[in-house]
Amino acid sequence: MDPRLCGAGGENEKMDRWIESPWVLRILALFLAILLYMSVNVEEVDLKKKTENVPNDNVATIEDVPVDVYYDSDNLVVSGVPQTVSVTIEGPKSIVQSTKALKDFKVYVDLSNLGVGTHDVPIKYDNISNQLKVKIEPAYAEVSIQEKVTKEFKVGAEISDGMLGNGYQVDSLSVSPKTVEITGAKDVINQIAYVKATLDSDELIDGEFTGKARVRVLDSELNKLDVAVDPETVEVTVKVKNPNKKVPVSVKEIGNPPEGVSIKDIDIDPKEVTVYGKESALDKLNNVEINIDLSKIKRDTVKEVPIHLKEGLNYVSPQKVKVVVSVDKRTKPKEDENGTAEITPDDNQTQTNDTNSPNSVITKTIADIPIETRGLSNDYVLDSMSPSTVNAEVTGEESVVDKLSKDDFSLFIDLSGLTVGEHQLKIEGDGPNNTDWKLSDDQVNVQLSVKKR
Template identity: 40%
Template sequence: MDKFMENPWFIRIISMLLAVLLFVTANDYFGSKKSGTTPNDMENANTETITNVPVEVYYDSENLVVSGIPQTVDVKIEGQKRFVEAAKRQRDFTVYIDLSDEEIGKQRVPILYKDISEKLKVTIEPSYVDISLQEKVTKEFGVEAEFNRSILAEGFEAERPEVEPKTVKITGPKDAIERISYVKATIDASGLISDTIKQNAKVTVLDRELNKLDVLVEPESVLVTIPVTNPRKNVPIKINTTGTPPDDINIKTVSTVTPEVMIFGRTEILQSVDELEVTVDVSDIHEDTEIEVPIKYPLGVNKITPDKIKVKILAEKKLEEKTLKDIKIENKGLSSDLEMELLSPANGTVSLKVTGEKNKLEKAEDSEFHVLLNLEGLKAGEHEVDLVVDGPKDVQWELSTKKVKIRLTEKENV
């Protein structure tokens, strides 16, 4: 044993082992001082999740369109607390997807990150996404205005909408552009509309199944003008009467100075209205009367101008009649040198048919009527002369004979 220990190679091996041990011990000691890794540091290990981190995409945006990229992701970081808190506070790292070398089509790609401390463990949720990389296409489409006609007030209707500009440029993946079936600008109005609508409306792009397409529209909104009108039409007024007038009253005429009015409403309603009727009650009419009558609105008509008319009623007392017979014909103006012979009527009397209100007619007596034959200026010979009646002013009469035949002769000298 002594010889072995005294061997130079033994001493050399022992020295080398001691040197290695010393090196390792010193390196661990100073290394731990440099990195700050202590039992306390291990106890301060932390985990945080940074939410809503935006995702950048690197690709040929001038010629290609990418879809399926999430706007944000959640980033989970694990490590020493001071590194975790710094990363969370500064958020100076980048989450990105690199499609620079990817081919057109659908594919699954990883979500990457950069500019974050290597001392942290990083997990991105989701870590992969399914994307579609397609050729970018721009095409021009006409815009169709659209709105809910139920918002129109009663009687109003909308004319053809006007859109400015009439077309928009739509940019998107080729397959999306090929699926475009409708390009609409929808008016959003509240309440009932009774006047022209003029409003900026966002353009919506839809496929045949009315699914909204994810495309870029330029401009995003258009000015939509929808003329709203209240159609009108002139129609005649028909006056009807109801009720029975008093026994002694006769209704001569019922008329108006407004023979027609203007009605307002939707076209199909106006086409069904040819006239408007108003009804006047004459049961309490005793004399000429003027009244104002409202016009009833037909269903669907929202306005009438005027909506009231004046109706004029002409009324008169009912007349009765009686005949006065054998009223003697009187003459006047006969020259003193002439004599008159009544040829017709031979009996020298006539009858009078007298017409008037009942109470006045009852007062009319025969003695109040004088049937006169005016002979003034007549010379000898046969004549046909008109009869004249002098009687009460509040009744009317008619002669049974209006003319008589007479013969005038000169008197003989005695």
């Protein structure tokens, strides 16, 4: 026998004996068990991850569920109970979905057996299936129970100055009803410092005005208090006034007259006007000023000059004044080519002697000029007015007068401050510039009566 074969057979025998050894088999079995355990564990982890990513239809949260409160509402006031809570339900999918859809359950706190004071009370629920787990957030509420008090308070009226027409100020404010009943917790009622009704209007107020205003209840730091007010709104009536003052008109001269012209006299008509506005502005007013530009005055001139008012003043009567400027015109030497001076007549002389000049003076009558009314109180009605139109005799340069019509006049009567009865009023207003004009009537008779409500 080949000895090499004998050696090979010995090696095989040794391998067989090693494989058949019980320790080898035990180690191999342990290794296979570890591999199997690891394989199963990895599959469970993957399954768990997949499950976590899938929505759980067995749980639902219902937001903004209202909370009912059971207590003696006739005699007590309760605070601290949340208006809404969140309710989370968990259980069988079908019951969770139907409960969430129907919302036929109640959430409440029961204070029936509790007295005045502060209490921590559970927020409970009713009509939810016993198969569901229920969680309410918040689960408890710190509730204050106090004695209910009703007390009568006087209402104060307010109005913003920004609602008043320019120059107007409040004469009086009144409220109807004058008092309201306020109900709330006793300690809240004791905090009341102000009960106000603030009038609001989209339009500027320049006469008597009545509007509705909501009543506000405030503490000393102007914080709104949680109380019930009866009635919630009141009527506020405001009466306004438009103070006035008579002041003189003064002239401010601007510039210098043209060469060869000197100002002889400046006369104003009227010399006083009535100015309306806030008392604070009137107190500082000593006169109204009009500007006259002397550089444009070449001859005797008659002008209607408007009066401009400062802030806080809203009206002036009349709105324009007539200014008559008289001049002296000096003749001035004019040298000819030989250096000899000759005297040139002034403009007035030229216009007077040249009857064919377009600046010839003429007189014209303008008929049926309407008279407006201003300042009538909302409490009265104008029953009659005579005359309602007037004629005007206008004198001036032909080129100016020929173009005039009644539209060049703005005439009015001022009814401010008048009461029931007959009154005779002066006609005021404006007319065309650079002319002299006179009205056929300078006064109007009017009859006033009380407006029917």
